[in-house]
Amino acid sequence: MVRSVCWCLAAAFWLPGPGRAQDAAPALRPPAELVAAQDPPKVVPRVLDLATPENTRIIVSLARQRVYLRVGDEVAIDAPVSSGKRRAQTPAGDYVIVEKSATHSSNRHGDFVDREGRPVRQGVSTRVDPAPSGTVFVVVPLQYHLRLDDAGLALHAGRLPGYPAADTGVRLPADIAPLIYQRVKTGTPVTIEE
Numbered sequence: 001m002v003r004s005v006c007w008c009l010a011a012a013f014w015l016p017g018p019g020r021a022q023d024a025a026p027a028l029r030p031p032a033e034l035v036a037a038q039d040p041p042k043v044v045p046r047v048l049d050l051a052t053p054e055n056t057r058i059i060v061s062l063a064r065q066r067v068y069l070r071v072g073d074e075v076a077i078d079a080p081v082s083s084g085k086r087r088a089q090t091p092a093g094d095y096v097i098v099e100k101s102a103t104h105s106s107n108r109h110g111d112f113v114d115r116e117g118r119p120v121r122q123g124v125s126t127r128v129d130p131a132p133s134g135t136v137f138v139v140v141p142l143q144y145h146l147r148l149d150d151a152g153l154a155l156h157a158g159r160l161p162g163y164p165a166a167d168t169g170v171r172l173p174a175d176i177a178p179l180i181y182q183r184v185k186t187g188t189p190v191t192i193e194e
Contacts, residue, residue, distance in 0.1 A: 038065060038080035038162055041176050047076040053185035058155070060170050060192045062090060065163070067155070067172060069180050077179060082160045082171040088128045090168055095148040095190045100181065104145035104156065108167065110138050123159040125167030144177035148190055155180075155190070 051071045059068040062083050069077040084090035112121040112135035120135050131137065143157040151168075157178075158171030165171075170192070172180065 038160070041077065041079035041173055042075075043077050043176075043179070044075060047071050047074045048179070048183075051076045051183040053183060053188065056183050056188060058180065058184065058188065058190040060090075060155070060190070062092065062164075062192065062194055067170065067176075067180070069183060076183075077176060079173050079176040080160055080162075081173075082158065082162075082166050083164045084166050084168040084170075085128065085164045088125070088166070088168045090164075090166070090170055090192060091153065092192045092194050095153070095192065097146050097148065097184055097186055097188045097190060098150075099145075099147040100184070100186060101145040101147070102181070103141045103143060104147075104154075105139055105141045106152075107139060108152070109142055110140040112136070113138050123165075123171070128167050143174070144172070144181040146181065146184065146190075 048069075048071075051069065055071055056076070057070050059070060060066070060081060060083070061068070065081050065083060067077070067079050067081045068075050108126050110124065110126075111119045112124055112129075112131050114120050114135055117138075120132050121129065122140075124137075126137060142154070144155075146155040148154055153168055155170045155172055155177075157174045158166065158169075160171055160173060
């Protein structure tokens with residue numbers, strides 16, 4: 001008897017009914033709706049034609065998730081980026097490019113693949129991304145790599161999901177990265193702003 005009374009009380013408390021919290025809960029939205037779409041890259045050909053490794057600088061806005069290639073006070077390229085995620089935030093500051101590499105391999109960056117070699121998770125860092133069960137890590141070269149310090153901070157081509165998802169670095173769109181890479185040199189100033 002006590003057991004059935006307890007069950008009835010539990011059912012009345014936990015099971016949904018009219019006017020209960022479950023009725024007021026909003027429907028879950030798909031992830032694509034939760035991620036704000038980034039504006040596409042903007043290239044100003046007149047300014048880009050003037051850009052040389054001697055007169056350019058790069059500005060990264062973490063708040064806007066944008067990169068700007070500037071020639072003097074004019075913007076030649078304005079493009080979306082993906083900076084470091086919460087566990088590996090991109091540090092703000094003033095830097096210079098200390099090394100350029102069209103293809104850079106690192107034992108930290110790559111893909112988790114299944115037994116058949118199919119990617120399960122791409123563009124991961126072994127420092128911050130856990131391996132899904134049954135996968136192995138495969139190194140994938142970083143294209144148009146611009147290293148900013150000895151700790152691994154860099155700009156490079158990569159996947160842009162629409163939010164910070166990188167490992168401290170800054171991912172650039174695949175079609176924009178070579179345009180920036182060609183117009184900078186070792187010593188080009190890079191400012192990363194909050």
